[in-house]
Amino acid sequence: MDRTESLLTAPAAGSPATDPAPAPAPEPAVTPAQPPAEPPRRDPRWTRPALLGLLLATAVLYLWGLGASGWGNAFYSAAVQAGSESWKAFFYGSSDAANSITVDKTPASLWLMALSVRLFGLSSWSILVPQALLGVASVGVLHAAVRRWYGPVAGLLAGAVLALTPVATLMFRFNNPDALLVLLLVAAAYATVRAVETASTRWITLTGALVGLGFLTKMLQAFLVIPVFAGVYLLAAPTGLGRRIRQLLLSGLAVVVAAGWWVAVVELVPANARPYIGGSQHNSILELTLGYNGLGRITGDEEGSVGGAGRMGGGGPFSGQSGLLRMFGTEVGGQISWLLPAALILLVAGLWLAGRAARTDRTRAGLLLWGGWLLVTGLIFSFMSGIFHAYYTVALAPAVGALVGIGATLLWRARTTPPAPRWRGFAATVILAVTLAVTAWWSWRLLGRSADWYPWLRTAVLVAGLAVAGLLLLVDRLPRRVAPVLLALGAAAALAGPVAYSLQTAATPHTGSIPSAGPFVQGGFGPGGRGGFPGGGRMPGGMPVPGGQLPGFPGPQNGSAPNGGTAPNGQFPGLPGGGTAQFPGGDGRSQRGGGMGGLLDAREPSAELKALLAADADDYTWVAATVGSNNASGYQLATGEPVMPIGGFNGSDPSPTLAQFQRYIADGEIHYFIGGSGFRANGGSNASAEIAAWVAENFTAQTVDGVTVYDLSGGEQG
Template sequence: MTATVSVPEAAPPSVLGPRATPRARSGADPRWARPTLIVLLAATAALYLTNLSVSGWGNEYYAAAAQAGSRSPLALLFGSHDAGNAITVDKPPAALWLMSLSARLFGFGPWSVLIPQALLGIASVALLHAAVRRWSGPGAGLLAGAALAATPVAALMFRYDNPDALLTFLLIAAAYCTVRAIDAEGARWWSSSTGWLVLAAVAIGFGFLTKLLQALLVLPALAAVFLIAAAGGFWSRTVKLVTAGAALVLAGGWFVVLVEVWPASARPYIGGSTNNSLWELTLGYNGLGRLLGGRGNPGGNADGPSAGGRMGAAFGGDTGITRLFRDLMATEVSWLLPAALIGAVCCLWARRRAPRADRLRAAVIVWGGWLFVTAIVFSYMSGVIHPYYTVALAPAVDALFGISVATLWRGRAHAAARAALALMATVTGVWSFALLGHTPEWLPWLRWTALCATALGAIGLLTGPRLPARVTAAAAVTALVAGLSGAAAYSIVTTSFPHSGGIPASGPRGDAMAAGPQPGVPGPRQARGQEGPGQVSGGPGTGQAGGVPAGPGQGDSRATASDTSDYGDPALVGQRMAEGGRAAGAPAPGPPGPGGHPGIAPNAELEDMLRASDRRWTAATVGSFGASALELRTGTSVMAIGGFGGGDEAPTLEQFRTLVADGAIGYFVTTRDAGPRPPRPDGAARESAGELISEWVRSHYTSREVGAVTVYDLTRAPAF
């Protein structure tokens, strides 16, 4: 058994005192450690599993893809949006593999789609505890795990069917394996140290297959800490890192190669790409497009960097170092961020003269490096960014918080350590007061209670030597509980009501851009004195609610998405998302369907028609909004022409006409009053494949009104 390496005896004394080094992992944990961990995991399970299906399908875009994967092996492999394998979702399929396999095992339904995310959440808390505990002791591990469980964005995403739950778990797993690699012995090229490092690389590789380049943001921190703190000579450590790099390329690259070598005619189109390539999707729309705006294509794009920047600002706020402390970004993840930063600086200063392998400093490098790189990217990326992306920051923030609190508490005999703890408590109380002020009509007593309790705890910590030890401990517990109370309350309320669509948000306000007010709580914009027209509230099993303009053949232009469509001017789209309004000149939206879905509301006659069809695709419609809803309601394969937002060139008009001639598609479905599209930023009049197909269907087939939708029967002879 490999033992945890403690800080060498030669480490110089510091304000943290000799007790700053946790005991080596040899079964010497205090008796309270294991029972407390069991209680923590049980509480986390209760929070994440209770009423799990309250959100219905959650994000219908991914739920429909999970259904497709549960029915078709090819759809499972590539992450197709439909079982007929017309087009994939605009992300790699790793998260869909779990959801689809769960649906195959338990039967397809909201619970089977969401249970993998909840289990990943529980496992993430346990793994973060284990990673922090090895170097900083059981107290730090428990604090970090509890803080993660209580982080609002974690409570949101570990109960939702976006890919972020799996990504977060894999990043924590990579950090844990790196910690084990540093602790393991062996200077040879292949040793237990190399094995753990390779496992860390494999975790990041599968993170790449979950959300592409975002998984690589932790690489600088993990590589740096291994190079600094691992045993062996410099070149030995470097060779091991190179080996791990090769493992990462293999773990994440095999699927890219598979997509590239698989005949394009025998697999679905890669949604979100411009040339049916996963590699282009990685570097374009989900790569440089996220960082710089637009889709990041080498040849340029109509959406351009400036337009993309306006889109990013509409979703995540203006770029800048304070982005994470503003609006929804702040309430998602920043509750403990100021305290974590203060604690990290204190720990680094205290260990500034420690030996190279000092474990406290190494811990701050792991989690602080993770936090720094990811926070900088999130703060300055000018492409599309949503508040829930910040779940990737939560493990780093919570680990730093747990490590610094536990370390400073062990050194509480020193006035500097007590002062640092008091400062962390005060800052946390003040910041929680400010964040709870975003929803002042919800539990107004909580913000004042948290503020006063953390102030009392800070006073108790500062006067510690003059008070009995039990009183000082009570003050510390009071400050700790009060500091976590705001985030925990947000997390609990997050799990108590449904979320839907592509931009969910934690706390009592609901979805980030679209949800109307909860009882007694102002909506996202009303909370700041702005009333946005047309705000609707999502519900279980509903379609998306938000503000991406509809593509041709889609209904009211408020339906949201997994990210955003490239239809129209992104500045206009973003403005409408933020204000809940509609584009200038667009007709007033009709009444939304149940749960607020205004595109294709439940329609028994239409759904019966699709269930009776034996075609490969029972229907086709432009964009994923209506297609996802129809797939989930009927259990059939519905083609989303143009992919997620209707803007992909798949299928082309010629391909669509061939499929119709072959009898592969049953119906073409549109909704009424789609309204004019905003002009493209460059003034181009280029028509997308979806527009060309819509025009061709309208000119060759006779329409029929079925409830609130217009249906064209493609199985009949065309009417010229």
């Protein structure tokens, strides 16, 4: 037998085929061991170099040309800059070093980047490199988790699929919280694997702690895997039921402690001694957790948001309509779904192979672990009616990779492992061939959504995939040395589409709040996420934006300002930044700044405006105030000085109120106001519009390079 085929056929040391699970014990006093039935096999010499090669290739993919994305998501970059200058801003995740308001997430991901900036200075590299390294670590930990029970080939395949998933390439080259969240959840899955092996209290408690840290990274999204991890441990850990339950309760306590200590501090500190909690309407981290970033994402009832079910139609044009097929739709499919059909087929096939195994069978436990992760998280993403963005699906990539690696390996072993019935081996071969054929067909469909982008590739993928699938049906009649070649060709055909998308993603700068992997998709969201409206001046879904109209947004159509006032000729003088804001053009930005009037991307001040803001900066707490965090972040990153983001991300938080803002002016704490009124939606505060109107009535406007600026240093002018 060829050495590669032998490796695929032989299970890993510690796998279920060599380590039969013990019968359940009533309540053992000590943790039972699982002695191997035979001496553990050593991995071939090439497996470690192969892993190092995978990690090195992943690092190159995620790091190459990283600085081209600039600040990436400037909303978070401004908070990183603030945290690098103020430990208070660091702890709370404040948008500015003067601590007026926080970002609308828990701050763990900001901590890593802020520490990097403190060490290496403020730059796009010091912000983005930690994210790329989190991606490399995620690939390595996933490999370790899968390899432990299923062997090195399964681990390498799982890691490669994760590394090459387009949305993973996007998010590990970007500075959203998702990069750290993925690493923490993969590490929690690894800890669960270790816990299941020996019913280890230490490992299952670590699982809870890692998930709790995931909450401090992206709040309740981290908790989606809890029922899966707990259920797998409850099913498969080799100890009595009572002990399993007690261990899970201890793990739950670890979740509460790891997630809750920061929440407790924020809730106990008086509101006047900390920044306002961005994204909440009542300055409460619990409200933010359970509302805007919690159940509101499921139901669409997100007070203060500009999206949601009632306004965007079940998630809105940014993410496709909610429903069972959302993960395969135009806006999401190219991000995550390349190997999603294969993962689902292989999950079912793997469970079929596991059959009626013992309760502690690891083959079934691993499939339930990764399959449960995929199904629970994927279904919630599919049906949630609140704000959902396609890049959230990076949380599915580890599960897809694990299921592909595990399933393909199990089916290949089933071909030749005695004493299985001959029909069982033939059925496994057929399933492998069908899986490859379906994957090639689906890649052909996805590539067809970008018909003008390397049109030959989709044909090559389909032909190669179907040809190799056909040859797999004949593999037992071919020379043994042909089998590894077929496997390599099949893997190449299956991964060609996501590889091409990932390379395009790595070669494209990404900025703004809604990045997207891959090339422009006809009728979809488009490339790059530049300012949130990629695709050459079109709304998501390919809808043009004539005359500045914003379909699906609050207020009347046909040139209405976001707060309901009319704006003739489709012009919006009340939008953040002042002047006439023209909506997305070729690069997804308005004429003088961020996409959609600065809601989704940072404004880029001219040298003249930057010099104006920097003058006498040391005499003020904030060199300027403006509506919306993305507007403020652009000015803050350009000047290095605190800029107050009135109303938080959407401009709809009551921070500050008009009375508070007037006190700041009376105390001489704010130098300039950069014109704008912001967005009010879904019941949010109108404080930002009130502040903008009051400033316009009481101060003299000046225009600096097309941007309306008010000097507040002289007090009210009447």
